[in-house]
Amino acid sequence: MDAFTTEGFTLLGIGLTVVVLRTYIRVHAIGLKGLQSDDYFMWVVAFAFSMETMIAYMVSHNWRGLANSSMTDEYRRMLSPSEPEYRLRVNGSKTHIVGWCSYTLVLWATKGSMCAFFLRLTDGLEPLVGRVRVGFYILAATYIAVTSNILFACGLPFEKNWQIYPDPGNACQTTVSISNYIVTVVLNILTDIYLMAIPVPMLLHARLRTAKKLGLCLLFSGGIFVGTAAILRCVLALKASPPVSRSMLPPCQPSGYVTSDD
Numbered sequence: 001m002d003a004f005t006t007e008g009f010t011l012l013g014i015g016l017t018v019v020v021l022r023t024y025i026r027v028h029a030i031g032l033k034g035l036q037s038d039d040y041f042m043w044v045v046a047f048a049f050s051m052e053t054m055i056a057y058m059v060s061h062n063w064r065g066l067a068n069s070s071m072t073d074e075y076r077r078m079l080s081p082s083e084p085e086y087r088l089r090v091n092g093s094k095t096h097i098v099g100w101c102s103y104t105l106v107l108w109a110t111k112g113s114m115c116a117f118f119l120r121l122t123d124g125l126e127p128l129v130g131r132v133r134v135g136f137y138i139l140a141a142t143y144i145a146v147t148s149n150i151l152f153a154c155g156l157p158f159e160k161n162w163q164i165y166p167d168p169g170n171a172c173q174t175t176v177s178i179s180n181y182i183v184t185v186v187l188n189i190l191t192d193i194y195l196m197a198i199p200v201p202m203l204l205h206a207r208l209r210t211a212k213k214l215g216l217c218l219l220f221s222g223g224i225f226v227g228t229a230a231i232l233r234c235v236l237a238l239k240a241s242p243p244v245s246r247s248m249l250p251p252c253q254p255s256g257y258v259t260s261d262d
Helices: 003-030 037-062 073-078 084-121 128-152 158-162 178-197 199-204 210-220 223-239
Strands: none
Touching: 003 037, 037 084, 084 128, 084 158, 084 178, 128 178, 178 199, 178 223
16 A cells, blocks of 8 residues: 555544544533534535545546646647546546545535534624624535536536646646635635634633633634645645656556556
8 A cells, every 4th residue: 555545544544533532422421312513514524534535545546646637738639539548537537526526525514513613602692603603604605616616617518627638728627727726725714714713702701711711712723724734735736737748657557547566
């Protein structure tokens, strides 16, 4: 098993373990019937994270990390639809679209769980409850915007998202689409900022020891780290896909799957 696969499934295992332990603690404390919407949101996160990890595995091992991006014009013209690599790139492009959708579902389902948790935390505390409800509307609107951009920024026909020749344009190359990265990163950060702004004012005015206030503020401000990681991911991903020519890639296996030697 290669390092990428090991890391991906290790992180998935850690994530699922956290969700299971969280659910166990909640059920032990309040019973199965006492679970709230934030508890169910976390299982949506677990499902989406599992799907995202499996898709990443497929892209890496089934489609060799190939898609309809990072190709010179000459390379595109010379690549015949009858060649195994053509099929790998088409299937890789299709899988990347599903991968982007599962990735955004992980992010926004996590935000939904946090917003639902804040709803419990601020129960009866106006106007904080109103801010949380507005947060749900913001999350719904931004999730629709991000998903719509992933699916429709390329335009019609939808098949352009995996078109090889002629070059369909950057918006149709899901792996390096500037539109996908910018829209997702910007809306991800903005929603994180809004969510962080909900509990911090309440904590600052709470009658708690300063050290505990700072600790809780730090906990609820974890979105700063997530936002920073999202920006770095965007920059690194866009810089990691220079155009290649036919001579720069190893020959594809007829089956389309990675062998043990790869």
